Amino acid sequence: MGKKDKKSKTAEQKARTAARQEKKAVQKDKKGKSKESFESDNEDVDLEAIRAEYERKQAQFLEVTESPCEPPSARSSATLIGSPSNSSLLLFGGEYFNGASATFFNDLFVYLIEKDEWRKVTSPNSPLPRSGHAWTRSTAGDIYLFGGEFSSAKQGQFYHYNDFWQLNPSSREWTRIESKKGPPARSGHRMTYFKHYIILFGGFQDTSQQTKYLQDLWIYDCHSYTWFNPTLAPATQKPDARSSFSLHPHEAGATLYGGYSRVKATAVAGKQKKGGVQGTRSVLKPVVHQDTWFLRVTLPASDAVAGIPPSVRWERRKKPVNSPNPTRAGATQVYHKGRGIAFGGVHDVEESEEGMDSEFFNTLLAWNVERNRFFQLALRRPRAAAKRQVDERSAKKGRGKLDEEELLRNLAALEANASVKITETTATQDDHPPEDDPKRVGKPSLLTMPHPRFNAQLAVKDDTLYIFGGTYEHRDREYTFDEMWAIDLGRLDGVQEIYKRELDDWYGSEDEDSDSGSDNDDESVDEDVEEEGPGGVPLPIHKTHDRIEDESTMVPEAPEVLESEISETAVPDTRPHPRPFESLRDFFARTSILWQEAVSDDLRKTDQSSGQSVKELRKHAFDQAETMWWDCREEVTALEDEQDEAGIGEVVSIAERNQDQGGTARRR
DSSP states (O other): OHHHHHHHHHHHHHHHHHHHHHHHHHHHHHHHHHHHHHHHSOTTOOHHHHHHHHHHHHTTOOSOEEEEEOOOOSOBSOEEEEOSSSSEEEEEOOEEEOSSOEEEOOOEEEEETTTTEEEEEEOSSOOOSOBSOEEEEOTTSOEEEEOOEEEOTTSOSEEEOOOEEEEETTTTEEEEOOOSSOOOSOBSOEEEEETTEEEEEOOEEEOSSOEEEOOOEEEEETTTTEEEOOOOOTTOOOOOSOBSOEEEEETTEEEEEEEEEEEEEEEEOSSOOGGGOOOEEEEEEEEEEEEEEEEEEEOOOTTSOTTOOOEEEEEEEOOOBTOOSSOOBOOEEEEETTEEEEEOOEEEEEEETTEEEEEEOOOEEEEETTTTEEEEOOOOOOOHHHHHHHHHHHHHHHHHHHHHHHHHHHHHHHHTTOOOOOOOOOOOTTTSOOOOOOOOTTOOEESSOOOOOBSOEEEEETTEEEEEOOEEEETTEEEEOOEEEEEETTTOOOEEEEEEOOOOOOOOOHHHHHHTOOGGGGGSOOTTEEEEOTTSOEEEOOOOOOSOSSGGGSOOOOHHHHHHHHHHTOOOOOSOOOOTTOOHHHHHHHHHHHHHHHHHHHHHHTTOGGGOOHHHHHHHHHHHHHHHHHHTHHHHHHHHHHHHHTTOOOOOOHHHHHHHSOHHHHHO
């Protein structure tokens, strides 16, 4: 029996060895083919001819078509946005680098959220393949795109676009906007909207020899179809040149936070020479910006001549409270209800001859624009039992109100000698319709954040955050995630997987493979990688140590800064605030009268109360209540977590409870 076991084990070992050798032969063959294509990419390749070929192939499409398809392939530096016209997401462009060559895309994908379906759009007139471009919606509901970059497969030559496009999100039709004067070519810039203007700032130009970061500001007038390059006073402050920052809309202009650039610095070169003289050399030092700016835009006078540009002024704000620590680049932000929602990022902790040692993050943060403060958004388990308790209490309260109204009607009928009509008082679902559950049937949901990454594409639609792609680096390999996730920003009750595919092969140099170990290492388990996927690419295990776990671990602002902030904003806020475990619907139902009174007072001050109907008044009141609910979301969430730990399910006002109970309960 022992001999049989020994023989079977020997046979299994031989089989495993043969399988490994076969696998290595296949990978070597793939790498050889990749190396041939890599070396065949001539540095003198004509990028104009390549782009002309793309245009020729694109012209073969006679009309705009939309057909079902699989989710987009893995890519980075694409753009993702929630459609202004319907419940869908739009994804355009991007690039994919497999270690040997870069591939650029110009396909437009549409994700139908309610149907959980992907559609691919083909058009005879669409932007050429690119990455690093920027787009934004306008107040009119269109989408505007500018710039981007394209390179040869070896990335030895770069081409930066300066074209400007308009996309109709309903018809999926592209229109190129020609202009005599406009921003220079660039990538890595950001765009946002204000009134009927499109605001563009920053970016960089890469000539493969050097990288030039930009700090110019451009404004496009959607009414006069004109670009403006506002001139600032010589002594006026303005943000430093940068790329990959966050630019959000604001009711008075726009807000800017963070970014990345490389600045010239002097470093010590070699050992100290005789006589105490030590050589120096000029290097480019990476800088992760953490400053905050407000762009104040003043519209031209109403009687001004058409085509007059608005006046602008940059105003530097204080450093945000609880800024991410350590600093991180590639922490993408997306605007939502007065907040910038940020995810991920990378912090370069050490630079040596062997390369950069980096730390990656998967933290979800919210930057409250008005308060200039960061909050961490942590996932929480669904509170099903507590929700049922609240529903039962609200149902009892509703039945009590219906009983009271019915009693008053019956008394009035008796006084008028009329017949009393007895009706059944039950709480109907029409008065309190249940909230829709955004969870998609059959989609897995997790209580852990996606793998750490940087430069993920983010979009928000219907209060749900969508995270697409992103990049992670391990040793000399670069991983582009082929997946998309969704997080309900109101509930924060899990991360839902929209789709996820295994990583593709990495065609690096042979030196990378030789460093990974010998044949004997194949039988041992690498502590830094998980099981290999079908593509043969091991995904590193999440081993980051994010130092932003809660506000207690965040680096606070200096006391004098906090005191100055308090002294500047020490105006008492008499508006109603949401309570823990109170939904937006319940909050407005409880405070709607107060909000309508506040709106009426504001309209009376501006002499506009006469032209407002009851419906319009209620809509404005709901908008203000919704702003307040989201503005306090982080603080209320923290209170809810504290009460959950203390075993408190809900906080109810004693005054309201006494109103619903008899005199005996009041005396308690």
